[in-house]
Amino acid sequence: MTKWLLGWSALLLLNCGAAGVAQAAEDHDANAPRQIEARVVVVAINNDETAPAAEVTTEMAVETTVDATANEPPAAAEATASNDTGSQPTHKQSMLVSINPEGVAEATVQCFCLDADANMLAGVTGPANEIRVFDRAGDLVRQIELAVAPEAINLAPDGTILVAGGGKILRLDSDGAELAQVDSPHVAALRANVEQIREEVVQQHKQQFETMPQVIDAYTRALDQLDEQLETFATQDAEARKTILEEIVNERIAQTQTGDAAEAKRAAAKIETLASSLQSNKKRSEMLQKNRGLYEQALADYKERFGDGAKPDELSEEQIDELVESALQYKMAVASISGTGDAVFIACRAPAGYAYDVWKLAPDLSEGECIVSGLSGCCGQMDVQASDTGVYVAENSRHRVCRYDEAGELVGTWGKSARTGVEGFGSCCNPMNLAFGPDGVVYTAEDTTGRIKRYSPDGQLLSVVGAADVVPGCKKVAIGVSDGGDRVYMLDVTRNHIAVLDRVLPDPTEPIADKADGSQTAGGGWLRLFGIGD
The missing domain is CATH 1.10.287 (Helix Hairpins)
Known part of the structure; x- marks a missing residue:
C-alpha cells in the first residue's frame, strides 16, 4: 500500500483514548452525517508513556484543550465495615496479572473472558495466535493455539469457548480442541456491498483533501x-x-x-x-x-x-482497490461474541455506513442473520453479552445499555451521559463493556475511569463496584465476574494485563439509583477518590 494511503481506521476513528480529552463530543452519533471541520485534541500531561497521541479525523469535532492535571490514576481507598448507603465502592484492586509473564514470548492482548473455574482466558496476537490461560493466582497454566488472530472471546453456557477473528467464528471445547469453524456471516454481507463501500472510501478520500487546510491549521x-x-x-x-x-x-x-x-x-x-x-x-x-x-x-x-498536490480524481483503479480492501479488512473485525444455549451472537460493523450490527447464529454456528442494526459505537467497540434475561448491548456512543430479546426486539434501555455522579456514564463513549453476575445482575465497565457498576436486568443501579487502575483511553475494557460477585476483573489492553478487584464491602441492601446523583453524604468522598463523584 502506497505511503500516502491513510488507513481506513484512521479515516473513520478519532482516537478518543488520547489522555486529556475532556468530554469528546457528548452527543456524538456514529450514524449522523460526518462533520467536515477537523480539529485537534491536545494530549494533556499524564505519567503514562504508552498513551497514544491524538489523531485527526473528519468524523468528530473536538475542541482543543490542554489540561495539566487530567486523567490522573484513581486513588485507592481503604474500606470500612459497612455499606448501608451504597455510596462506597464494594471492591478494591488487589492484583495485576501480566499477559506476558517471564519466560513467555511477548504478545499483545486483544480480548479476555473467564472460564467456569474462574481461570482467565486472554486472546493474544504476536509470535503466535493463542489463548493464554491464567489461574486464580495469576499464573500462566497453559496456552491454546488458535487458527485465527483472536478479536473476541467468550465462554458459552456449556463450557465451550467461542472465538472470533479474521472473518471466522470458532467453537472450542474446554481443553481448546476445535469443534467448529465457519465464516462469520457478516463477511458475506460485506462482499455483497463492495460497490457501496467503494463509493464510501472514495468519498472519504476526497474529504481528506477538502479538509486538509483545516487539519493543518x-x-x-x-x-x-x-x-x-x-x-x-x-x-x-x-x-x-x-x-x-x-x-x-x-x-x-x-x-x-x-x-x-x-x-x-x-x-x-x-x-x-x-x-x-x-x-x-x-x-x-x-x-x-x-x-x-x-x-x-x-x-x-x-x-x-x-501535501504533494495530488487530487482525489487522480486515484487509479489500483489505488481505489487498495482502499476498498483496507475498508473490508477494517469492517471484517468482530467487536464481541457471546452465546446462550440456543444461539451465538456477534457485534460487528455494518456492511455500509458507520453503524454496528448484531448477528445471531445457531449453536452450530450456521443460519446467521442480522437481528439488530444501526447501533452507534466508537473506537471499534460494541459489546454484546447474552444471558437468560436477554441480549444486552453496550451502545457506547449513546451512553446506554440496550436490552433485546433473542429475536432482536428492543425490550428497554438505560443510561445517560454524565460527567459527575454515578448514575450516568462518563467520558466520550461509555459504557464500553458488560458482564453478568449472580441473579442476572449486569455489570458495566467504563474505559477512561476504569469504573465498574452493577445494575439489575431492567437497569436499576444497584451499586458502584469500584475502579480498576487502567490507562485512560477509548478502548476495550472487557470485564468478568466470579465467586458470586466477590471478585471482578478488567482488561487493560494498553498495558497488556488484567486488573483484579476483590470485595472489601458487602453490596448495599437497597438500590442506589435514587441517590446516584453524587449527592450522598455518607462516604461521598470515597466516590470522589475514584473520580466518580462531584
Missing part, C-alpha cells in the same frame, strides 16, 4: 498552545528560582543576624514549596515536550500523505 494551533504552556512554565520556573534565592538570603539573615525564628521558618517553608513546584513543572514540561514532538511528527506525516 488545527495541528498548527495545537502546537502553538503547547508552546505557550511551555513558555508559561519557563517563566514560572525563572520567577521561582529568583524567589528561592531571595528566601535563602532571608532565611540566613533570620538565622544568623536577627534571630527571628518565625521568619526563618517561613522562608524555609517557602523554599520547600517553590522547590516542589519546580520539580512538578519539570515533569510537566518534559511531558509537554514529548507530546509536542508527537504532534510535530503527526503533522509531518500528514503533509507527506496529502
Whole structure:
C-alpha cells in the first residue's frame, strides 16, 4: 500500500483514548452525517508513556484543550465495615496479572473472558495466535493455539469457548480442541456491498483533501498552545528560582543576624514549596515536550500523505482497490461474541455506513442473520453479552445499555451521559463493556475511569463496584465476574494485563439509583477518590 494511503481506521476513528480529552463530543452519533471541520485534541500531561497521541479525523469535532492535571490514576481507598448507603465502592484492586509473564514470548492482548473455574482466558496476537490461560493466582497454566488472530472471546453456557477473528467464528471445547469453524456471516454481507463501500472510501478520500487546510491549521494551533504552556512554565520556573534565592538570603539573615525564628521558618517553608513546584513543572514540561514532538511528527506525516498536490480524481483503479480492501479488512473485525444455549451472537460493523450490527447464529454456528442494526459505537467497540434475561448491548456512543430479546426486539434501555455522579456514564463513549453476575445482575465497565457498576436486568443501579487502575483511553475494557460477585476483573489492553478487584464491602441492601446523583453524604468522598463523584 502506497505511503500516502491513510488507513481506513484512521479515516473513520478519532482516537478518543488520547489522555486529556475532556468530554469528546457528548452527543456524538456514529450514524449522523460526518462533520467536515477537523480539529485537534491536545494530549494533556499524564505519567503514562504508552498513551497514544491524538489523531485527526473528519468524523468528530473536538475542541482543543490542554489540561495539566487530567486523567490522573484513581486513588485507592481503604474500606470500612459497612455499606448501608451504597455510596462506597464494594471492591478494591488487589492484583495485576501480566499477559506476558517471564519466560513467555511477548504478545499483545486483544480480548479476555473467564472460564467456569474462574481461570482467565486472554486472546493474544504476536509470535503466535493463542489463548493464554491464567489461574486464580495469576499464573500462566497453559496456552491454546488458535487458527485465527483472536478479536473476541467468550465462554458459552456449556463450557465451550467461542472465538472470533479474521472473518471466522470458532467453537472450542474446554481443553481448546476445535469443534467448529465457519465464516462469520457478516463477511458475506460485506462482499455483497463492495460497490457501496467503494463509493464510501472514495468519498472519504476526497474529504481528506477538502479538509486538509483545516487539519493543518488545527495541528498548527495545537502546537502553538503547547508552546505557550511551555513558555508559561519557563517563566514560572525563572520567577521561582529568583524567589528561592531571595528566601535563602532571608532565611540566613533570620538565622544568623536577627534571630527571628518565625521568619526563618517561613522562608524555609517557602523554599520547600517553590522547590516542589519546580520539580512538578519539570515533569510537566518534559511531558509537554514529548507530546509536542508527537504532534510535530503527526503533522509531518500528514503533509507527506496529502501535501504533494495530488487530487482525489487522480486515484487509479489500483489505488481505489487498495482502499476498498483496507475498508473490508477494517469492517471484517468482530467487536464481541457471546452465546446462550440456543444461539451465538456477534457485534460487528455494518456492511455500509458507520453503524454496528448484531448477528445471531445457531449453536452450530450456521443460519446467521442480522437481528439488530444501526447501533452507534466508537473506537471499534460494541459489546454484546447474552444471558437468560436477554441480549444486552453496550451502545457506547449513546451512553446506554440496550436490552433485546433473542429475536432482536428492543425490550428497554438505560443510561445517560454524565460527567459527575454515578448514575450516568462518563467520558466520550461509555459504557464500553458488560458482564453478568449472580441473579442476572449486569455489570458495566467504563474505559477512561476504569469504573465498574452493577445494575439489575431492567437497569436499576444497584451499586458502584469500584475502579480498576487502567490507562485512560477509548478502548476495550472487557470485564468478568466470579465467586458470586466477590471478585471482578478488567482488561487493560494498553498495558497488556488484567486488573483484579476483590470485595472489601458487602453490596448495599437497597438500590442506589435514587441517590446516584453524587449527592450522598455518607462516604461521598470515597466516590470522589475514584473520580466518580462531584
